[in-house]
Amino acid sequence: MRALLTLIVGVILVLAAEPAWAASDRRIALVVGNSAYRKFPSLPNPRNDAEDVSAVLKRVGFTVLGGTDMTREQMRDSLRQFARAAQDAEAALVFYAGHGLQYRGRNYLVPVDAKLEDEFDLEYETVRVDDVVEELNRADGPRILVLDACRNLPLSTRSRDPFSSTGLAKLSGRGLIVAYATQANQVAYDGTGRNSIFTGAFIKALPEPGLDVAQVFQRVSMNVDRVTGGRQTPELSLSYPGQFYFNKGETEREAWPRARASNDPQVLRDFIAKYPNSFLVDDARDLIQRLEARAPARADGPVIAQAERSVTAQAERGGAPQPERAPTLQLARRPEDLASARAREEAERLAWQRLQEEQERRAEARRQAERERLLAEEQERQRLAQEEERRRQEARRAEQERQAEEARQRKLAEERAAAEARERQRLEREARLEEERRRQEARRAEQERQAEEARQRKLAEERAAAEARERQRLEREARLEEERRQAEARRLEQERLAEEARQRKLSEERAAVEARERQRLEREARLEEERRQVEARRLEQERQAEEARQRKLAEERAAAEARERQRLEREARVEEERRQAEARRLEQERLAEEARQRRVAEERAAAEARERQRLAEEAARREDEQRRVEAARAEQERLRLAAAEQERIRLAAAEQAERERLAWQQLEEQQRRRAAAAQAEASAPVAAAPAVQTAVAAPADGSVQTTLDALKAPRAAPSAALVPSAETGAPPGGQNPAQLRLALNDPTQPLAASPAQPSAFPKAVLDQDRLVRETKAELERIGCYDDEPDGTWDRDARDALRRFGRQVKLSPIPTDPSPELLEDLKGRPANLCPLECGAGERVQGDRCVAIARPETKPVRRREPKPRAVAQERRTPAPEPRAVRPRLAPAQAPVSTASAPKPAAPRAIMGVGF
Incomplete structure (x- = not known):
C-alpha cells in the first residue's frame, strides 16, 4: 500500500x-x-x-x-x-x-x-x-x-x-x-x-x-x-x-546509472515515468522484472502491480492518469484476506479521489488564469486607444522632422559635391606625379636592361669556353666509357640471357597468381554486388515506410490542427493538453528516428569494419606473397652468383691446368732431346766421355765400372708416366713438379710415385677472396668505398668499413669482413654514405661543386660500378728450367754427394696472392 x-x-x-x-x-x-x-x-x-x-x-x-x-x-x-x-x-x-x-x-x-x-x-x-x-x-x-x-x-x-x-x-x-x-x-x-x-x-x-x-x-x-x-x-x-x-535538468544518461544501481523497483519506475521516450526504458523494465522475481510474493502484489502498470502506461502515452474509479478486483482467495482486500480497495479509491481533486484544482487555476488574461486584454485595448492618439501626434512631429531631414540632406549633397570636386583635383595631381614616376622607372629599367645584356653576353662567352673544355673532357671520357661498355655489354649479354629465362619463369608464376587473384576478386565482386542489392532493397523499403509514415503524420497533424483552430478560443484547456501530447509524441518520434539512425550507422560502421578487416587481411596476404616472391628471387640470384663463382673457379683451374700441361710438354720435349743426345753419346767412343757434361748418380756399390756401363747403355724413350694428363695437366703418375725436375736433371733416376696434389687453391682461400671482393663491391655501391674491388683487405677498405659502421651506428665498429656483415651491406640502400667534399666545395646532388668559383668544374661523384664476380689474378706460370747435368772427369770416381740437390718448388701466384 x-x-x-x-x-x-x-x-x-x-x-x-x-x-x-x-x-x-x-x-x-x-x-x-x-x-x-x-x-x-x-x-x-x-x-x-x-x-x-x-x-x-x-x-x-x-x-x-x-x-x-x-x-x-x-x-x-x-x-x-x-x-x-x-x-x-x-x-x-x-x-x-x-x-x-x-x-x-x-x-x-x-x-x-x-x-x-x-x-x-x-x-x-x-x-x-x-x-x-x-x-x-x-x-x-x-x-x-x-x-x-x-x-x-x-x-x-x-x-x-x-x-x-x-x-x-x-x-x-x-x-x-x-x-x-x-x-x-x-x-x-x-x-x-x-x-x-x-x-x-x-x-x-x-x-x-x-x-x-x-x-x-x-x-x-x-x-x-x-x-x-x-x-x-x-x-x-x-x-x-x-x-x-x-x-x-538531468539527462537520461546521467540518471540511468543511479537508477540501475538501485535495488528498489520504484526508482526504476520513476525513471520510466520521467523519461518515457528514452531508449533505456526497455532495460529498466527488464531490471524491474528481475527485481520483482527475486522479491517474496505478497498478497497485495497484484493490486500494486496493476496500479503501477496503469500509471506507467498513462505516463508513456503522454497524459496524466484519468480520474476514474479503480476496478474492484476479486483477489481474496481465502476468508482471512477479505479484510485486507477491502482496505486496499478503499485506499485505492481515496488515492484516485485525491488525484481527481488535484486535477480539478489545476483546471480551476487555468480558468482563473484565462479570466485574468481576458481582463488584461481589455486593459490592453484601452491602452492601445491612448497609444493611437499619441502616435498621431508623433506622426505630425515626424513630418516636421522629415522636412528638416530633407533640408539637411540637400545641404549634405552640396557639401558632397564640393568634396568630390576637391577629390577630382587631388586625383589629377596624383595622376601627373604617377606618370612622371613611371617615366623615371622606365629610364632606370632601360639602363638596367642594357647592363644586364652586357653581363649576359660576358657570361655566355665564359659559358661557351667552359662548354668547349667540358666537351673535350666528355669526349675523352666517352671513349673510355665506350671501351668499358663494350666489355660490360659482353658480360651483360650473358646475364641477360639468364635473366630472361628467370623472368619467363617468374612471369608464368605471376600469371598463375594473377589468374587466381582475378577469380577471387570476381567472386568477391559478385558477393559485394549481391550485398549492395540487398542493402538497396532494404533501404528502399525503409524509405517507402518512412514516406508513408510521414504522409500519415502530415495528414494526422493537418486534421488535428484544423480541429484545434475551430475550438482554440473556447477550449483553451483542451488545446493546451493536446499541444503537450503532440510535443511528447513528436519527441518520441525524434528519439525513435535517432535510434533508427544510430542502428543504421552502427550497421554501416560494422560493415565498414568488416570491409577494412578484409582489405587488411588481403593486403597482408599480398605482402606475404610479395615477400615470398622477393625471397625466391633473392635465392635465385644467390644461386646464380654461386654458379657464376663456381664457373669462374672452374675456368681458373682449367687455365692453370692448361699452363701446367704446356709446361710439361716443353719438359717432355727437352727430355726427348736429352735422350737423343745420350743415345748419340752412347754410340760414340768412350774417349769422348769427358766431353759429355752429364752428372750421374753412383751405383749402390760405388764402382766406377758400373757407372760407365750405365752410361754406355742405350737410353730408353720417355715413359708414358711423364706425359701429362689431357684433363688436369698433371702427370698421371701423380709426380709433383719437384720430382719431375729431379728426374729430368738425372735421367737415370726413376720417377717415384707420390700422392696426387690439386692444382687449384684450397676452398677456404677462395671463400676468403670472394668475401673480400664482394664486401668491397657492396661498400662501393653504398658510397662508402671509392676504389676498384680486389682480393686485398687493405687500409682503405678498413676505413670504408669503419665509415659504414659510424653511419649506421654499429657497436662495436667492425674492421674486418664477415658473412653476416656482407648480408647487412646487401640490405642497405645505395648511396648510404654521404658524399664528402674537399675544402672550398659543397655537395650538390650527387657531386661536389666549388663554392665561390663559378669557373671551377663540378667534381662528379664516382658512380658505383655493378658488382662483378670476383676473378682470380692471372699470373703467368714460371717457365720450368731444365738443369743441364754436369759430368765429372772419367778418371775420377763419381760420388753420390756430387749429385745436384732438387730445386725447391716455386710458389705459383694465384687468387688472393
Whole structure:
C-alpha cells in the first residue's frame, strides 16, 4: 500500500510541478510573432511559432515577454520592458518570427501596421535589429538572437526597388549568438503544418536536457536541411566563449546509472515515468522484472502491480492518469484476506479521489488564469486607444522632422559635391606625379636592361669556353666509357640471357597468381554486388515506410490542427493538453528516428569494419606473397652468383691446368732431346766421355765400372708416366713438379710415385677472396668505398668499413669482413654514405661543386660500378728450367754427394696472392 501511494504522489508531482530551478535563475526572453499584416500578405505560422516557443522557454526557466501581431509601438514598448528586465540577467534571448528585410547591410523587423513605400519609411515604420542587439547587450551572460524572418516581402512594383535584396544581412558582436532561419541573403520556407520548418526544429531541440546552445542549433540545422532536402540551411553566428544550456535538468544518461544501481523497483519506475521516450526504458523494465522475481510474493502484489502498470502506461502515452474509479478486483482467495482486500480497495479509491481533486484544482487555476488574461486584454485595448492618439501626434512631429531631414540632406549633397570636386583635383595631381614616376622607372629599367645584356653576353662567352673544355673532357671520357661498355655489354649479354629465362619463369608464376587473384576478386565482386542489392532493397523499403509514415503524420497533424483552430478560443484547456501530447509524441518520434539512425550507422560502421578487416587481411596476404616472391628471387640470384663463382673457379683451374700441361710438354720435349743426345753419346767412343757434361748418380756399390756401363747403355724413350694428363695437366703418375725436375736433371733416376696434389687453391682461400671482393663491391655501391674491388683487405677498405659502421651506428665498429656483415651491406640502400667534399666545395646532388668559383668544374661523384664476380689474378706460370747435368772427369770416381740437390718448388701466384 505504501508503494502504491508513493507512486501516485510521485506521478502527481512530476506532472504538476514546475522545474525547481526556474525561479532561481534570471533568464529573460522577448518573443514576437507577426502574422496578420495590414498592408502585406499575412503569414500562417509566426503566431503559432511565437506561442509554442514561449511555452517551451517557460518550461526551461525563461521569463517571457512580447506577444503576437504587434504594431511598431507595441514592439517598442515590449523592447523597453525587455531592456529593463535584461539588466544584469544571466541570459537574454530574443525570438522574432515574421516579415524582415535588409537595406544597405542593415536588418529591419516589420510590425503588422508598417506602411513602406520607399527607404525613407524604414526609420519610422520598422524596428531596427541593431536596436534589439543593443538591448540584448545589457545581459551579463549569453545574448541569443533567433530570427525566423528571412521571407520575401513584396513591396513596390517600381523598376528600381530599394528593398529588392532577399533575406537578412549578417550580424556580429562579442558574446552574441545569432541564429538565422537560413543563410545570409537567402529566403526561408514556411511549413505546411502549425510551425515553420525552422521553428518546428527549434522547438524540438530546445527542451532536450544536456545540450549546449551550439548543439541545439546544430540539431536544428540538421533537421531543417533534411526536411527541405538541402534547399534551406540555417546559419549560426557564435561569438560567445563559454557554454550555455537551455535545459539544465538531468539527462537520461546521467540518471540511468543511479537508477540501475538501485535495488528498489520504484526508482526504476520513476525513471520510466520521467523519461518515457528514452531508449533505456526497455532495460529498466527488464531490471524491474528481475527485481520483482527475486522479491517474496505478497498478497497485495497484484493490486500494486496493476496500479503501477496503469500509471506507467498513462505516463508513456503522454497524459496524466484519468480520474476514474479503480476496478474492484476479486483477489481474496481465502476468508482471512477479505479484510485486507477491502482496505486496499478503499485506499485505492481515496488515492484516485485525491488525484481527481488535484486535477480539478489545476483546471480551476487555468480558468482563473484565462479570466485574468481576458481582463488584461481589455486593459490592453484601452491602452492601445491612448497609444493611437499619441502616435498621431508623433506622426505630425515626424513630418516636421522629415522636412528638416530633407533640408539637411540637400545641404549634405552640396557639401558632397564640393568634396568630390576637391577629390577630382587631388586625383589629377596624383595622376601627373604617377606618370612622371613611371617615366623615371622606365629610364632606370632601360639602363638596367642594357647592363644586364652586357653581363649576359660576358657570361655566355665564359659559358661557351667552359662548354668547349667540358666537351673535350666528355669526349675523352666517352671513349673510355665506350671501351668499358663494350666489355660490360659482353658480360651483360650473358646475364641477360639468364635473366630472361628467370623472368619467363617468374612471369608464368605471376600469371598463375594473377589468374587466381582475378577469380577471387570476381567472386568477391559478385558477393559485394549481391550485398549492395540487398542493402538497396532494404533501404528502399525503409524509405517507402518512412514516406508513408510521414504522409500519415502530415495528414494526422493537418486534421488535428484544423480541429484545434475551430475550438482554440473556447477550449483553451483542451488545446493546451493536446499541444503537450503532440510535443511528447513528436519527441518520441525524434528519439525513435535517432535510434533508427544510430542502428543504421552502427550497421554501416560494422560493415565498414568488416570491409577494412578484409582489405587488411588481403593486403597482408599480398605482402606475404610479395615477400615470398622477393625471397625466391633473392635465392635465385644467390644461386646464380654461386654458379657464376663456381664457373669462374672452374675456368681458373682449367687455365692453370692448361699452363701446367704446356709446361710439361716443353719438359717432355727437352727430355726427348736429352735422350737423343745420350743415345748419340752412347754410340760414340768412350774417349769422348769427358766431353759429355752429364752428372750421374753412383751405383749402390760405388764402382766406377758400373757407372760407365750405365752410361754406355742405350737410353730408353720417355715413359708414358711423364706425359701429362689431357684433363688436369698433371702427370698421371701423380709426380709433383719437384720430382719431375729431379728426374729430368738425372735421367737415370726413376720417377717415384707420390700422392696426387690439386692444382687449384684450397676452398677456404677462395671463400676468403670472394668475401673480400664482394664486401668491397657492396661498400662501393653504398658510397662508402671509392676504389676498384680486389682480393686485398687493405687500409682503405678498413676505413670504408669503419665509415659504414659510424653511419649506421654499429657497436662495436667492425674492421674486418664477415658473412653476416656482407648480408647487412646487401640490405642497405645505395648511396648510404654521404658524399664528402674537399675544402672550398659543397655537395650538390650527387657531386661536389666549388663554392665561390663559378669557373671551377663540378667534381662528379664516382658512380658505383655493378658488382662483378670476383676473378682470380692471372699470373703467368714460371717457365720450368731444365738443369743441364754436369759430368765429372772419367778418371775420377763419381760420388753420390756430387749429385745436384732438387730445386725447391716455386710458389705459383694465384687468387688472393
